[in-house]
Amino acid sequence: MSARVDWNSIESKWINRWEEQRIFEADPDSGNGRKKYFVTVAYPYPNSPQHIGHGRTYTLADVHARYMRMKGYNVLFPMGFHYTGTPILGMSRRVAAGDAELMETFHNVYKLSDDVIATFVEPVKIASFFHHEIKRGMKEMGYSIDWRREFTTIDKMYSKFISWQFRTLRKKGLIVQGSHPVGWCPRDQNPVSQHDTIGDVEPDFNEYTLIKFRSGDKEDDNNITLPAATLRPETLFGVTNMWVNPDVDYVLAQVDGEKWIISKEAARKLEFLNHKVEIIKTVKGSEMIGWNATNPVNNASVPIYPASFVEADSGTGIVMSVPAHAPYDYQSLEDLKADKKLQQKFHISVDDDDNNNNVRPIKIIESEYYTSDIPAAEAIKQVDASGPNNRERLEKATSDLYSREFYKGIMMHNTGRFAGMAVAVAKNEVKQDVMQSGMADTMYELVNKPVKCRCGAECVVKLLNDQWFLNYSNKEWKRLTHECVSKMDIVPRDIRQEFDYVIDWLRERACARKSGLGTKLPWDEEWTIESLSDSVIYMAYYIIAKYVNSKAISGDDDDNKNNITDTFFDYVLLGTGSADQVAKECRIPAYTVQQIRKEFSYFYPVDSRHSGRDLVPNHLTFFIFNHVAIFDKKNWPRQIVVNGSVLMEGKKMSKSLGNIIPLRAAIREHGADTIRLAMLVSAEILQDADFSFDTVRGIRLKLLGIFEMAEKYCSSSSLQQQQATEQQLEDKWLVSRLQRTIAETSASMDRLRIREAIHHTLYSLDQDLQWYLKRAAAKRRENVSGTLAQFLSVQVRMLAPFAPFTAEEVWERMGNRQSITIACWPVADEGKIDIVAEESEFLISSLLADLQNIIKVTKMTPTKIVIYSSASWKTQVYKAILANILEGRINFGEIMKRLIANPETAKAKTDPKLAQKMMEDILSAPLEARSRRLKLTEFNEVTAIYDAQSLLSAEINKAQIVIYSEQDPTKYDPKSRAKSARPFKPAIYIE
Numbered sequence: 001m002s003a004r005v006d007w008n009s010i011e012s013k014w015i016n017r018w019e020e021q022r023i024f025e026a027d028p029d030s031g032n033g034r035k036k037y038f039v040t041v042a043y044p045y046p047n048s049p050q051h052i053g054h055g056r057t058y059t060l061a062d063v064h065a066r067y068m069r070m071k072g073y074n075v076l077f078p079m080g081f082h083y084t085g086t087p088i089l090g091m092s093r094r095v096a097a098g099d100a101e102l103m104e105t106f107h108n109v110y111k112l113s114d115d116v117i118a119t120f121v122e123p124v125k126i127a128s129f130f131h132h133e134i135k136r137g138m139k140e141m142g143y144s145i146d147w148r149r150e151f152t153t154i155d156k157m158y159s160k161f162i163s164w165q166f167r168t169l170r171k172k173g174l175i176v177q178g179s180h181p182v183g184w185c186p187r188d189q190n191p192v193s194q195h196d197t198i199g200d201v202e203p204d205f206n207e208y209t210l211i212k213f214r215s216g217d218k219e220d221d222n223n224i225t226l227p228a229a230t231l232r233p234e235t236l237f238g239v240t241n242m243w244v245n246p247d248v249d250y251v252l253a254q255v256d257g258e259k260w261i262i263s264k265e266a267a268r269k270l271e272f273l274n275h276k277v278e279i280i281k282t283v284k285g286s287e288m289i290g291w292n293a294t295n296p297v298n299n300a301s302v303p304i305y306p307a308s309f310v311e312a313d314s315g316t317g318i319v320m321s322v323p324a325h326a327p328y329d330y331q332s333l334e335d336l337k338a339d340k341k342l343q344q345k346f347h348i349s350v351d352d353d354d355n356n357n358n359v360r361p362i363k364i365i366e367s368e369y370y371t372s373d374i375p376a377a378e379a380i381k382q383v384d385a386s387g388p389n390n391r392e393r394l395e396k397a398t399s400d401l402y403s404r405e406f407y408k409g410i411m412m413h414n415t416g417r418f419a420g421m422a423v424a425v426a427k428n429e430v431k432q433d434v435m436q437s438g439m440a441d442t443m444y445e446l447v448n449k450p451v452k453c454r455c456g457a458e459c460v461v462k463l464l465n466d467q468w469f470l471n472y473s474n475k476e477w478k479r480l481t482h483e484c485v486s487k488m489d490i491v492p493r494d495i496r497q498e499f500d501y502v503i504d505w506l507r508e509r510a511c512a513r514k515s516g517l518g519t520k521l522p523w524d525e526e527w528t529i530e531s532l533s534d535s536v537i538y539m540a541y542y543i544i545a546k547y548v549n550s551k552a553i554s555g556d557d558d559d560n561k562n563n564i565t566d567t568f569f570d571y572v573l574l575g576t577g578s579a580d581q582v583a584k585e586c587r588i589p590a591y592t593v594q595q596i597r598k599e600f601s602y603f604y605p606v607d608s609r610h611s612g613r614d615l616v617p618n619h620l621t622f623f624i625f626n627h628v629a630i631f632d633k634k635n636w637p638r639q640i641v642v643n644g645s646v647l648m649e650g651k652k653m654s655k656s657l658g659n660i661i662p663l664r665a666a667i668r669e670h671g672a673d674t675i676r677l678a679m680l681v682s683a684e685i686l687q688d689a690d691f692s693f694d695t696v697r698g699i700r701l702k703l704l705g706i707f708e709m710a711e712k713y714c715s716s717s718s719l720q721q722q723q724a725t726e727q728q729l730e731d732k733w734l735v736s737r738l739q740r741t742i743a744e745t746s747a748s749m750d751r752l753r754i755r756e757a758i759h760h761t762l763y764s765l766d767q768d769l770q771w772y773l774k775r776a777a778a779k780r781r782e783n784v785s786g787t788l789a790q791f792l793s794v795q796v797r798m799l800a801p802f803a804p805f806t807a808e809e810v811w812e813r814m815g816n817r818q819s820i821t822i823a824c825w826p827v828a829d830e831g832k833i834d835i836v837a838e839e840s841e842f843l844i845s846s847l848l849a850d851l852q853n854i855i856k857v858t859k860m861t862p863t864k865i866v867i868y869s870s871a872s873w874k875t876q877v878y879k880a881i882l883a884n885i886l887e888g889r890i891n892f893g894e895i896m897k898r899l900i901a902n903p904e905t906a907k908a909k910t911d912p913k914l915a916q917k918m919m920e921d922i923l924s925a926p927l928e929a930r931s932r933r934l935k936l937t938e939f940n941e942v943t944a945i946y947d948a949q950s951l952l953s954a955e956i957n958k959a960q961i962v963i964y965s966e967q968d969p970t971k972y973d974p975k976s977r978a979k980s981a982r983p984f985k986p987a988i989y990i991e
């Protein structure tokens with residue numbers, strides 16, 4: 001590695017220069033200025049320093065911003081910091097308690113001093129420490145951010161903005177008060193969502209119907225309720241027995257005035273669902289075996305049997321058995337029938353014989369998929385028995401059967417008034433029936449448990465009464481949100497359906513918490529607006545933040561400057577009311593009000609929103625929902641870009657693997673440009689990127705090569721000496737190739753195919769450059785600076801979005817006075833495309849490869865190489881065959897007939913084998929070569945090969961290179977090789 005390139009000082013030089021020149025500060029252009037482009041990325045949550053894994057999303061957004069800036073747009077790329085929520089609070093509590101694991105992370109991963117850690121008992125100190133740490137890292141990464149618009153979500157003006165947002169939503173009827181289930185931390189007494197849980201999992205839950213079977217021991221017959229939780233209330237008609245786990249401790253409890261037997265775990269869950277539960281005594285599962293229970297829909301008496309698959313923490317711990325339609329029930333019944341010992345133990349008798357003890361599955365649903373009397377048995381048989389273990393097999397059979405019967409099943413004659421009804425309909429009808437008659441209740445259960453709160457407690461489902469919810473169930477709201485998505489550009493495209501799915505699936509969402517940092521709910525100050533609800537339209541706030549930071553306006557009511565009310569936001573963000581009215585009411589000069597409104601109208605809507613894929617089901621969808629609710633259609637967001645995560649050397653990053661590398665440490669060690677490129681080069685946008693140190697080293701060398709080339713050929717002094725380079729074949733070729741690479745790279749960038757764009761810029765161009773340098777060196781040329789300067793000027797500009805520091809430095813060393821940040825993105829010049837030069841270099845490189853191959857195979861040490869180019873009539877034939885192939889003919893006989901029919905190509909019949917070989921040449925040539933060759937009119941192979949004589953000789957043992965045309969009567973051709981020459985495929989003779 002060259003000691004001459006001091007990366008760290010180059011980085012700090014440019015960070016300072018950009019700041020001095022205010023190059024990333026974007027204000028509206030006046031008059032017919034540039035088009036605007038507003039790029040935003042999800043603001044960070046400052047409870048830890050950023051690591052390599054965080055860097056990808058921000059780097060992608062920065063690359064996008066820098067690209068659009070070079071394309072001539074007035075780009076606004078701002079940043080804020082999200083302080084809202086409970087995690088910082090939880091963290092400060094853990095600091096106060098001296099939590100060992102957290103201390104270990106602070107010391108060993110984040111390398112924090114004890115003095116700093118001691119301040120963390122105050123939550124805001126944590127946020128502000130990491131806020132500044134992250135901000136420094138973003139500057140060091142070279143992010144082109146307009147820092148005048150920075151804010152935190154606990155700033156006073158921001159709180160006014162969020163209060164306005166919430167009052168606006170409430171006026172539109174989109175915030176409702178009601179009782180809805182939420183994920184809940186019993187320790188914090190707070191709702192939890194993705195941001196609040198360990199591992200960032202969103203608590204997901206199902207709604208079960210609790211069917212109240214009646215039972216009891218001999219003394220108080222049928223006084224006891226045995227509630228069974230089910231997702232399929234319509235199968236109630238097929239219940240043959242009940243299952244309890246004999247090894248589980250159940251409790252007899254007073255639930256809302258009734259006597260229930262349920263598992264202990266279920267008793268606790270029911271309390272969170274607002275049932276009044278008083279435990280009377282423990283009842284062993286084994287005690288209940290042999291009891292009978294009464295089915296509330298038909299008063300059938302069914303026995304209670306033992307089953308080990310029943311879990312205390314699933315539902316109520318009591319299961320209704322529907323063996324005809326539930327594979328687990330069927331299998332357990334079969335197992336029990338075969339297990340005479342178990343039957344004896346519990347003094348029960350159940351078998352397959354036709355007697356009283358026979359429990360027969362009762363089929364109640366018909367569908368085209370299952371024709372036998374026991375659909376569950378069929379479903380089990382249909383799952384490959386050799387594959388998964390028994391449990392997985394039953395799971396698969398259960399889900400197959402469930403969905404098939406749900407969509408295609410019909411209720412049979414033995415289901416009372418529901419007979420003939422589709423299962424999808426009957427499910428709700430049966431549920432309503434039993435609910436209304438008091439024979440059932442509902443119960444919510446976490447699907448993805450255990451879900452742990454960041455405080456460590458296990459989360460439950462809580463039925464919150466009189467809580468405030470964003471009504472994402474509202475049909476009209478959903479419709480508008482779908483409409484917005486349908487008009488939006490979603491990158492990559494495959495993600496679009498995920499958005500549509502989430503929009504349909506979202507329901508009421510608790511929007512406030514009892515604790516945490518943030519804005520109070522304006523009309524109920526007991527509650528604080530939670531973090532996924534105060535982060536949905538803040539992109540609009542970047543416009544306002546600039547004026548707060550410059551002190552033109554103030555959100556602080558105590559300083560007696562302004563009195564910002566909703567009128568201000570209504571006018572600035574929605575255009576309702578008048579500037580004069582706002583000026584009067586809020587005590588702001590009318591001019592300032594108008595200026596803010598104008599700036600908002602200029603930069604809004606958001607042109608591109610970048611985020612990680614994990615935010616699709618929450619933040620990004622809420623972002624769309626809230627925009628369509630609050631803003632006019634013309635201010636709806638235009639694009640969402642979603643990226644995958646980052647792996648470290650192929651592995652997931654985690655504290656336990658010790659492979660989390662803080663971003664700032666990585667920059668110090670490897671340089672910002674290297675880190676930026678290494679994050680982006682390994683994968684296209686949605687795939688997981690793999691960050692590896694081999695890649696880091698390889699990229700470092702590539703960047704160094706660019707520096708060295710700039711110094712050697714393109715420093716401003718050497719360029720002055722070399723005004724213009726004489727255009728030789730390889731110059732024309734390099735310039736032509738450059739135009740093609742510009743076009744390809746621009747196309748990749750426009751579709752944000754970042755990996756591809758880096759590949760063109762860093763690798764394809766380098767291959768071309770190496771060939772050019774080899775050609776020039778063989779000719780002992782010294783006058784290459786002109787072409788190389790042209791080349792480098794394009795390469796560094798295309799590199800600038802990815803490696804801004806290297807690009808700036810090289811750009812300046814080349815003699816440019818203005819920052820590359822505002823240089824133009826290169827535009828391909830069609831006029832510089834030179835197909836003769838392209839064909840020449842293609843011919844020479846293939847010829848060289850052929851020669852090297854012959855020498856390798858024959859092990860000769862050649863002193864003389866004779867090359868024969870083909871006779872001109874062959875070119876006529878070649879082009880005729882090519883034209884035929886491009887027109888879609890591939891039958892050789894047919895092509896031959898057409899060649900012979902034409903006097904200009906009739907000579908083909910003298911050597912049909914040669915014509916056949918030409919056809920094979922064409923079919924194996926690259927597509928671009930085929931179309932190029934048809935266009936070539938003045939291509940001369942001999943001229944091209946003559947030009948490369950020096951290169952061929954230098955590469956092949958300094959041998960003498962002699963070139964003849966096949967038609968040359970004086971040619972040296974001792975082995976009669978010349979006649980086998982074909983167009984673009986010269987014949988070779990070696991001595």
Ligand SMILES: [Zn+2]
Pocket residue numbers: 185186187188453454455456457
């Ligand atoms: Zn908690």
